[in-house]
Amino acid sequence: MMLLATPTAVADATAASIFVTVLARGPIARSEIATALGLSAGTISRAVRPLLDSGYLVEDGAGGPPRLGRPVVPLRVVADREFMVGVKLTADHVCGVVVDLLAQVRASREAAVTDTSVPAVVATVTDLVEQLRADAPGPVTRIGIGVGGHVDSAAQLIRFAPFLNWRDVPLPELVSATTGLPVVVENDVNSLTAAEQWFGAGVDVPSFAVVTIGAGIGCGLVIAGSLVHGAVGLAGELGHIPISADGPRCRCGNTGCVETVASEEAILRRVRAASGRDDLDLATAVALGRAGDRDAVGAFTAAGDALGRALAVVANLINPHRIVLSGEGLAASDLFESAARASFATHAFGQAVECDLITRPLPDHTWARGAAAVAIQHLFLGPTPTNGR
Ligand SMILES: [Zn+2]
Structure with a gap:
């Protein structure tokens, strides 16, 4: 490492x-x-x-x-004692920020990703980091990188990033070699959870969950003050909790997963099938829902119901003080939040229903800031301890 x-x-x-x-x-x-x-x-x-x-x-x-x-x-x-760079990788661009020790964003930049090969992405990230170091008000001492997929934080390896089609990539080692800085990689939802733990909605509670909705359904868990990774870094795969015996096949290969009903793709699939318009996009589906189109309303309501069941699973399993609902999908929360809350109330067990369920829309650069928060945690805690190892 x-x-x-x-x-x-x-x-x-x-x-x-x-x-x-x-x-x-x-x-x-x-x-x-x-x-x-x-x-x-x-x-x-x-x-x-x-x-x-x-x-x-x-x-x-x-x-x-x-x-x-x-x-x-x-x-x-002392917020300006030193600065961290946080980077979020996606399939088509990288977003980077400079934060101070209070995780306040002091500069930000983006760069397009046109080639998802490992050397090309390392070069793009390196360029972005160098620009951000020039933007920073003081010395940058660490880099955090957030990526969707299976990240083994103990080994500091990206085990599988589906949208980049990467397996077993030692990204921190590669970016450290080009930048000369210590680098830490973390799953993107866990990065967001780390930011909430030290700097956001998790500050005053020992146990909480962050559930993100959008292209997928993700979940970060903090139990008794520790971010939970599980045996190999797969804890919190909330999108793949089975909630029905049948239903469409999930991208994971199983059927009945939460994501087969609650992801943006699942919502779109339903609205397209009902309308017969295969090219219909998400913005149109949202507009149809807001206009009261019965099929679109039905798709968002079903998604809300499935999401509520998933939130009840989290509440019943770990009994957190708080669940923070976040992610790009919140932009259409007016179409599914009441269904999600009703379903959560129905399925949460006993007093687990008293869990503080809040929504936190994502400001710009939130994912990259989360990765920087992981770098700040590493400064004070060292490498993240992996549960069960
Ligand atoms: Zn699945």
Whole structure:
């Protein structure tokens, strides 16, 4: 693996917990960090020192009112201490961002992918990274790459990326060789989940799920503070949960998968079959649904129902505090969200139904920012531990 050694000053579980606490709640006093983490004031002071010395945290000069005669000096993260590049790979383009340590996007660029061979994509990503390094307000120290498909994060290998038709590609090693920076690759939905965990809707809850809808149905799971990868990196294949005994064949080869009803392709297939228009596109299907066309409304409602069942599976299996619904498919949520919520309420077991189910539309560059968030996590946590290994 081409990850450079993490600086020992910050590669420590306690330091990582402190950094995350300051990220989420800063400016925050050491005593409040101690209370939040259930650690002694002495332990916090010792662990904070290297983070201050290496410039990741700073004492907030404004301070607070003195308590018991001692000045309370809150800590905050130094956003500009260093910068990360995040890249999202798709079949026809790459999107890249520069983020600071608060995962705020400071620059962004895109490049077309016309040749999906590994050397060509590595060259495109390398060019994009070099441009982003020039755009960055300060030194870029790491790169995170997000890609759809089966990513083995322990081995740092793309096992299978269907839209690129790649198998067993050591992309981090290749991009590290051309850029000289440590590189980490992660599944795209897991990247989005990592961003929510440290910087978004997962900050205040130990267990939550991110479910993405669009071309496929994806799911990232954080249980008791850890992103779940499973034995070989396939945890969260929510789109391939079987929800009916028959039905259309799925791209995975099985029948009855959630995606055979709830993916954009499945919705289109239904509307095309009903209308007899084989060239009908998604925007037209959405417009038909909004105009009250019975077949289009039926297709989106069926998709919502299937999605609700899938969300109930997540709730019944891991009982998360929150489920975050996101992805490009949310653009048409007016056509399926109420069906999804009704189906979720029907199928969620007992109090699992009380799970906080929220929708989070994707701002621009969200996927690339997610990959950058994984790079930030690696700075403080080292390589992602793989569950079950
Ligand atoms: Zn399937």
